[in-house]
Amino acid sequence: MARKTPEINSSSMADIAFLLLIFFLVTTTMDVDTGIYKKLPAIPEDSSETPPKVKQRNVLSILVNRNNELLVNGEVLSISQLRDKTKEFFLNPTNSESLPEKAVKNVPYFGDVMVSKGLISLQNDRGTKYETYIRVQDELAAASRELKDEKSIQQWGKKYEELNEDQQDAVRKYVPVQISEAEPRNTGGK
């Protein structure tokens, strides 16, 4: 008869596990990265190329100075007003002369619709605080999302995020929110 193997003493198992646990606690982080996505424009290959001319009424020019103040189309606004201003700019509910033109465009799912030709031009100073810049970007993103949500709820009764890719694509075509960032001016110094 084979001898019984003595049981392995497992009292140090807890110590080993604790050691591993503490190692992982120290070397890892728990934070989830969140952020605002942006796509930078590629550097044009031909620098002599003139930028396309855009009518004055089609541009929402946002200037941020080094004191973190906003000038939107010649009007001093606070950041909290920016969202409504942007939405009004793109919707142009009264077809006003001073707000962007609309063009008839065929969009899948929606058919022939009036699409705004509006364009946001954002310019900041070198002395602008990063926090302000992010808040402006955030407000613009919020305005864009609200416009998209509005259209998707109208069409499908669902929010933009819940749509499938084709539908999202269509909504994006319906509400194109283009943001162009100009090179900053250096009035405020570093």
Add this chain to the structure above:
Amino acid sequence: MSKFRKDGKKELPAISTASLPDIVFMLLFFFMVATTMREVDLNVNIMVPEANEVTKLEKKDLVSNIYVGVPMRKFQKNYGTLPRIQLNDQFATVEDIQSFIASERESRKEELRNKLTTSLKVDQYTKMGIITDIKQELRKASSLKLNYSTRQTAE
């Protein structure tokens, strides 16, 4: 008949610790799954700004980080108190960004190279000047996917 005998003759049995390793292992596995490895030691102080319209950064292995902020106390003697760029573990200048992006690309598989995202982790009190310079360098390096790291605003 006394229910409360003071001179208890029975000794309390020792609490069994046999399940202790199991408990600790459970904790260990939880932390292994729920956390990610710390990649660099920060040399700069960073408090990223808050925003509402945030998206979650997915595929962390395809993200390269650029940190910008005021150097920590112990580095201020050598590097001053103006916001500085940190790439990997060391301080860098704007000119280093192109080579940094190139080396980041180099270390990824060929088919994933154009999917790289750059995440800017910038302190909220930094001025835009340095960020604009970084953006220009990224454009020159044609690394166009950018993510401004922000915190979700507490509701």
